[in-house]
Amino acid sequence: MSRKARVIHGCEVAGLDVFVPVVRLLSGEEPSRQIAEFGRSVGIPLLALGVFLLVWAGVASQIETSIGRVPGPAAVWEQGKALVGDHYAERTKEAQFYERMEGLKEKYAEEGRPWKDRRYSGKPTFLDQVGTSLATVFAGFVIASVVAVPIGILCGLSPTFYAAMNPLIQIFKPVSPLAWLPIVMIMVSALYTAENPFFEKSFISSAVTVALCSLWPTLINTAVGVASVEKDHxxxxxxxxxxxxxxxxxIVIPSALPFIFTGLRLSLGVGWMVLIAAEMLAQNPGLGKFVWDMFQNGSSQTLAQIMVAVFTIGIIGSLLDRMMITLQNAVSYDVRSS
Amino acid sequence: MSVLPELGGSPRPTPPAFFEMNGVGKSFGPTESATEVLRGVNLEIREGEFVAIVGFSGSGKSTLVALMAGLLDPDQGSLRILGEPVTGPGPDRGVVFQNYSLLPWLTVRENVLLAVDQVFPKKSAVERADHAEHYIEMVNLTAALEKRPDELSGGMRQRVAVARGLAIEPRILLMDEPLGALDALTRGTLQVEIERIWARDKKTVVLVTNSVDEAVLLADRIVPLKPGPRASLGPSFPVDLPRPRDRKALNGSVTFQRTRNEVTQYLIEMQSRSTPAMSALGRSLPDLEPADLRPPRASFRS
Structure with missing residues (x-):
């Protein structure tokens, strides 16, 4: 494969098909066609986004709510910057606090007084909440995968086992995270009674709720993938x-891998959606709690802050999906080439 | 396992045949409406012999191969290899499948190694790698060692399948229409290659094909498969041509033409005789495993 072909293949596997025309253009291949292609794959989406922002700005300025006018794109952008700024301000304060503590500690030591370490107790910032949400969704996703892939493989291999699992799958698959959450929280309280827990209880409940809701696509796709292994193979x-x-x-697992990864991708998407709801209801730290706190706040910033959260949730969700598409492409093979 | 009595009833001479089928029959479908694809198939193959089984599409060729490979169990009759009954598939009978059956996620090397690793577990890893490469070289694919099947042409894929079939060093190599899906030119090239490999290895080979020319070009003996339903094997037609056989020279050869005409004549005669039976049945007979030409199933969304 030539270098160009390799770069193009790399773009395709990484899901960055958008840049394929750029690569071709740079190599001087049919410039007019590549420009047209690039215009369609990049220009049009950008244009649509611009139209959306204009409509949003226009409509928002017309609506007056109890907590002020609905923010337009510019206000939300400012709010986003403010939230990120808050984060760094908070970090600086934290660093200063520990610096002060170090000084105090030395002073105490000189004076021979006993010293007890203290932790900084500032509230988590928006970016901290994002980090917590990501950690939680990955924990839930890992639990879901560890449960769903083996069960899916067994379902695909044995029609008897599948017949046994099917009613359970059908009943539990449509259950909303909001219904699982109270049960999970009570169970976690009852069962997770470590003295000095490494994980917060709220973290475990959110992760388990995510797992319960997101394991189904992986389970079903794995089962279908395993059951449809080519008879010739x-x-x-x-x-x-x-x-x-x-x-x-x-034979079976490699051939089912593309299906398994499709399932994992759907699962991660479901998990991310479910997580926000779970955090909101359970007051578990994370983006959901952030949205809820801002809502309770009811300040003039509320709407803009929540909209920042909405965009963050959306962008992270699509990045996660992109990541899974890349993984999926990396393991897939041309099914017809057997 | 009991051997059904021969139709003729006379006892066979004592040394067991290298490979034999006695009164083998196979039906498909539910008992009350079963379609009898094969009935009373008898065949004996000597060691080192190249046998071609020729038949029309739908005459049960693939069923026959699946039975010989042990992938299907016969309803009646028995199969024996060196006197031992065949009870299932095994690496003593290598199979080159009609649609290659390469594993698409493995490279050429890995596809052959998978077979070699399984069949020669006592060899060292280096020996197994050499062994696999040797057979890949034999089919002239060393340059494509690290390629995956989707990067190969149909002819190249079929060579990989042949290399894999040979690499497990089976007693018999069964080839189920190995060249059926290839264009005429590639077909010709591969025919030459198959003969060359066979001449070198003197492996016992059963080639199932729908091409009389191919059978005459490659085989020591041609056995026509009478058209189904209830297909059975016809009389053997020995191919008395010197090897290596040159395609061009053969076209002018009287023996070549005679053999080809005899086999073709026989097949056509059998076909016309069986036509009433086929139309009375009211439907065409399915081959054993119709190739699945549907696009790959879309993933299940939930």
């Missing part, structure tokens, strides 16, 4: 007398 395994375990490991 299984015949190859039979001729070679591969053991059952080897057949699963060397």
């Amino acid at each position: 299984l015949n190859v395994a039979r001729v070679l007398q591969l053991s059952r375990f080897s057949t699963v490991r060397k």
